[in-house]
Amino acid sequence: MGLLRDSDVEEIRERLAGIPNPVKLVHFTQELNLEYGRETRQLLEELTQISDKLSLETCNFQTDKDKAAEYAVDKVPATVIRNGKDYGIRFFGLPAGYEFGSLLDGIITVSKGDSGLNPHSREKLAQLDQPLHLQVFTTPT
């Protein structure tokens, strides 16, 4: 049985209908000793089947160590949202509930290739003179 209901699929299809460019999800999993790994992978498989603009690459956190290092993935399940370029956008954990909407937001932003930020924010970020690592903790509800 699918994790996404038919009504979810329709809603997602609508949200993703206008995305202009391909987006690749790179998913790192480690099936052993991991409560949410299998579910996350299934959810991403179902999601990427909804739009032909989406693709999924699944990596093993234990054996694809070079790739994990390349993406700075230090815990799993992890999902990288990228297109031809890696923008440093990640989600760690099962993106369920409210967070699934955040994942979709990330996908749409990456597909557009534009942050959609206001001019003030763009200007301030252009002046950033040091690396900035944001870790946003959330819960599904």
Added chain:
Amino acid sequence: MRLAYQFAMESDKVRADGIEATEFPELAERYNVFAVPRTIINGEAFVEGALPEDFFLDAILQKLRPRTGN
């Protein structure tokens, strides 16, 4: 989360991780995550709550200033 992703999209200097707190309890404990969203800045400072774009970015950048000496 959406804004953090937008910041990462805008600047090559920004990395944005969304983290499901209940799946990574040790990490959540390390950063004293009792309420969400809580945004940790370079593993040190934090911003609590969901803020509008301008407020959120300003709050983050203010936390950075002491480190840059600006």
